[in-house]
Amino acid sequence: MSSGAAADVAFVAFALVAVAAGYRVFRTDSMVRATFLLLASFLAVGAILVLLAAEYLGTALLFMMTVEMVVMALFMVMFMMNPAGLNPMAMVHQPRLAAGAGVAAGVALAGVAVVADFPDAPVAGSAGAVAALGAELLGPSMLVFESAGITLLATMVCAVVLSASRGRYGPTHDGSVAPPLDPGGDHRPTDDLVEPGGGGHGHHGSHS
Amino acid sequence: MTAARQLHPVPAVALVGAVLGIGSYLVAVTRAGVTARVAGQRLGLAAITVAPLRRARRLLGQQVTTTERPDSATWVLAPAAYAGLAALALSVVPLGPGTAVADVDTGIVVFGAAEVLAVVAFYLHGWSPNSPLALAAGYRHVAAALSYALLSMFVLIAAALPAQSLGIGAIVDSQAGLWNVLRQPLGLPLLLVVALGVTASGPLDLLDGTDLAGGGGAEDSGVQRLAWEGARAVMLVAFAAGAAAVFLGGWHGPLLPGWAWMALKTAAVAGLLVVVQVQGARVSAERFVAVSWTVLLPLAFLDLLAAGVVAL
Amino acid sequence: MAVRPTAGPVPVSVAAGPEAWASSQELRARPELEVATSPRHATVLVVAGPLPDGDREALDRTHDQLPHPRASVAWDPGTAVGEVVAAVVAADAELRRRPGEASEPDRLPDVDPNPWRGQGPHGQGGEGMMGGTPYGRAMAMTDEDRDGLALDALTVTLGPFLDPLPGGLRLEATLQGDVLTAAALRHPGLAIPAAGGAAAARRGLQWLAHALHVHGLGGHAARAAALAAELGRGADGATRASVEASLARLCRRLGRTGLWWTLAGQGELEGQGDARRRWEEALDGIAAHLSGQRAGRGADPGGGGGGAGRETGRVDPVDPVDPVDLEALGAALVGRTLDEAVVTITSLGLGTLRPVPAAREARR
Numbered sequence: 001m002s003s004g005a006a007a008d009v010a011f012v013a014f015a016l017v018a019v020a021a022g023y024r025v026f027r028t029d030s031m032v033r034a035t036f037l038l039l040a041s042f043l044a045v046g047a048i049l050v051l052l053a054a055e056y057l058g059t060a061l062l063f064m065m066t067v068e069m070v071v072m073a074l075f076m077v078m079f080m081m082n083p084a085g086l087n088p089m090a091m092v093h094q095p096r097l098a099a100g101a102g103v104a105a106g107v108a109l110a111g112v113a114v115v116a117d118f119p120d121a122p123v124a125g126s127a128g129a130v131a132a133l134g135a136e137l138l139g140p141s142m143l144v145f146e147s148a149g150i151t152l153l154a155t156m157v158c159a160v161v162l163s164a165s166r167g168r169y170g171p172t173h174d175g176s177v178a179p180p181l182d183p184g185g186d187h188r189p190t191d192d193l194v195e196p197g198g199g200g201h202g203h204h205g206s207h208s
Numbered sequence: 209m210t211a212a213r214q215l216h217p218v219p220a221v222a223l224v225g226a227v228l229g230i231g232s233y234l235v236a237v238t239r240a241g242v243t244a245r246v247a248g249q250r251l252g253l254a255a256i257t258v259a260p261l262r263r264a265r266r267l268l269g270q271q272v273t274t275t276e277r278p279d280s281a282t283w284v285l286a287p288a289a290y291a292g293l294a295a296l297a298l299s300v301v302p303l304g305p306g307t308a309v310a311d312v313d314t315g316i317v318v319f320g321a322a323e324v325l326a327v328v329a330f331y332l333h334g335w336s337p338n339s340p341l342a343l344a345a346g347y348r349h350v351a352a353a354l355s356y357a358l359l360s361m362f363v364l365i366a367a368a369l370p371a372q373s374l375g376i377g378a379i380v381d382s383q384a385g386l387w388n389v390l391r392q393p394l395g396l397p398l399l400l401v402v403a404l405g406v407t408a409s410g411p412l413d414l415l416d417g418t419d420l421a422g423g424g425g426a427e428d429s430g431v432q433r434l435a436w437e438g439a440r441a442v443m444l445v446a447f448a449a450g451a452a453a454v455f456l457g458g459w460h461g462p463l464l465p466g467w468a469w470m471a472l473k474t475a476a477v478a479g480l481l482v483v484v485q486v487q488g489a490r491v492s493a494e495r496f497v498a499v500s501w502t503v504l505l506p507l508a509f510l511d512l513l514a515a516g517v518v519a520l
Numbered sequence: 521m522a523v524r525p526t527a528g529p530v531p532v533s534v535a536a537g538p539e540a541w542a543s544s545q546e547l548r549a550r551p552e553l554e555v556a557t558s559p560r561h562a563t564v565l566v567v568a569g570p571l572p573d574g575d576r577e578a579l580d581r582t583h584d585q586l587p588h589p590r591a592s593v594a595w596d597p598g599t600a601v602g603e604v605v606a607a608v609v610a611a612d613a614e615l616r617r618r619p620g621e622a623s624e625p626d627r628l629p630d631v632d633p634n635p636w637r638g639q640g641p642h643g644q645g646g647e648g649m650m651g652g653t654p655y656g657r658a659m660a661m662t663d664e665d666r667d668g669l670a671l672d673a674l675t676v677t678l679g680p681f682l683d684p685l686p687g688g689l690r691l692e693a694t695l696q697g698d699v700l701t702a703a704a705l706r707h708p709g710l711a712i713p714a715a716g717g718a719a720a721a722r723r724g725l726q727w728l729a730h731a732l733h734v735h736g737l738g739g740h741a742a743r744a745a746a747l748a749a750e751l752g753r754g755a756d757g758a759t760r761a762s763v764e765a766s767l768a769r770l771c772r773r774l775g776r777t778g779l780w781w782t783l784a785g786q787g788e789l790e791g792q793g794d795a796r797r798r799w800e801e802a803l804d805g806i807a808a809h810l811s812g813q814r815a816g817r818g819a820d821p822g823g824g825g826g827g828a829g830r831e832t833g834r835v836d837p838v839d840p841v842d843p844v845d846l847e848a849l850g851a852a853l854v855g856r857t858l859d860e861a862v863v864t865i866t867s868l869g870l871g872t873l874r875p876v877p878a879a880r881e882a883r884r
Binding site for chain 2: 697
Binding site: 059063069071164 | 343357501
């Protein structure tokens, strides 16, 4: 089904989509659109991986990045003081320095891609790619992946526990306040992170 | 092992379109019939078969209302992406012996990816209208979605173990002697729970729930609404086809041709899902997340463990 | 049985005042109609019963949310259900005949409530990353959340014609995500007539129809509404017996839907248990009213049923002693998610099972 020319055209198309979507991430004012444009960029990269006969890696990249971007969108809308994420707000900090650094890095990487001498060893179909991946995961790289997997699972379980209505310190509708530092003392106040006198500017330093 | 014949693009699109179109119409008819039966209303067969068409005609003639400053592009994108993902999921499922739009070697991973990418469609469906009830409904469904996505991964990988391949065609071939529903009894019930979540219906109708006045669909009207509800029916058909292929032996069966068996099994799974949709009370997101992580996920682990032990 | 219109069931949105809200639930049983959860899904707006004056603007807003072609039908108190249904079907037929002209115009001007005051090149107003007030709306500020986090807070008023809430009830909610950090309930007040027996059972069945719809069981809700309508047609012993038998069958079916499992543990209120217990008490009460009247044949049909219920010694929520305290309820809803708040309010049966006291003056 895929001749050389069709694969080349597909590669160029996906590469253009990846770069254009990545550029649009920084030119859009909507937080959620920025997130999903970044997802579009990742999806294009995943498609390129599939073209490179790494089908499993490409598809795994697709669905990992999807969930990551959805979670990022969730958190951006929750915590970034922008009603539902639909008010336009300036999404960039230090734009000139960042643009300069981005252009420089892009030129350097493009230079590497043009000047370097890549090996020319086309893979005969994707037969055996999955088996080879499995052998690698359960052989030399087992320690890395197993420890990463356990860490990820522990993180997910902790996130679910924190978001449950039981909360970290008790049921939400009972206040869910931290226990006192000294036994018998007052409940520890939770305003060590938020400035007291509510309705103020909250804490807006945590743009990521 | 039957070599899958890759279809030419034009008949492939036509095949997927026909299957999804006819399937979603039949799903709508079945749902109308089951709802009328549960409600105790006597409706003749003629009335039931024509009901979805009348509803669609009414929605087509309705104005598409808008809210204050929605994100129009993503609002329209949500049902389109959702339906596109259903088509993607169906394209890796063999609909008959050697007939698949694209029976790739990592078919089961693509199937799972299509279902996970649907979470993006859910989020956009809830967020785009710029309405508090829609946003709350979208968020709670995404919370449930992140829980059932894990379930589906384990169950699908366990079904791939006896076939020693991630391609759905190979999985169907491995069921020539014994169907996976008998070999891995935990798999199909868990996958049906995932199906309810992926189509946002029945007990997991958190996205368009009536307790939030229609949830993400509260601000939809006209063609926009028809598109979203059509996309949900289409996803139900695609997921039922995948479940039939992975657990019910696909096109295997005596006497009838392969595609007929595939159609029957898909219809059986879809019919069961429609009945659960109409007769299942909605579970709260909190309760579902708790059950999913404490009960269903360990069951999925067990399923995978058993499949692994047998495969070794 | 009425003739089905040729365009399928007409989607209607019901805007009901407190007195008419309960009986408007019987529309769910009519196959000619489809009661929509959102006004944007409907073609005809049914305005039921006397509306409090303060709800006029909300009614206009709801009306303008119906998509074109749209019509509205008034359901005055005392009009039979059949007449209203016929009027709705006729209005829909008229709309299909002349969609452009017969569709009702907007009642409120289509003007942006928060005019754009942006200045910056990308639409931001003001200076800095806060953007000023580009659409006349201040940036959402974070507020204390539990566990020491800070999250945006949004204040929104739900009601008085929101489908999952009782008619006339407004819920002023401050939400962080979908968790309520402050809730105030406002209601113009509703007294429930002291008649027992069949009338009380009918109100109970109307409550059941709405509550089942809120929990996603639309088919079962239609069946409960049909039982309420059946009681409305005649309150003699044979009707009550058949309704009681049908209700028992319906409760058995509900066992298969998993409804009891989903209700358990939700909506816990001090001294009143959880939502499941309130549902069970309500269903027992409805059955008791149906059978109590049947046992008390020859007694005064107006007040006999309540007496039979009290003689059994059970707390009968269909004939309650205490009305609901809206302030206490609002305080109890804090910390719950919005859907759990809806489940709690539904399980209490405001306006159907329990009377609502008239609201005191708002404090702020």
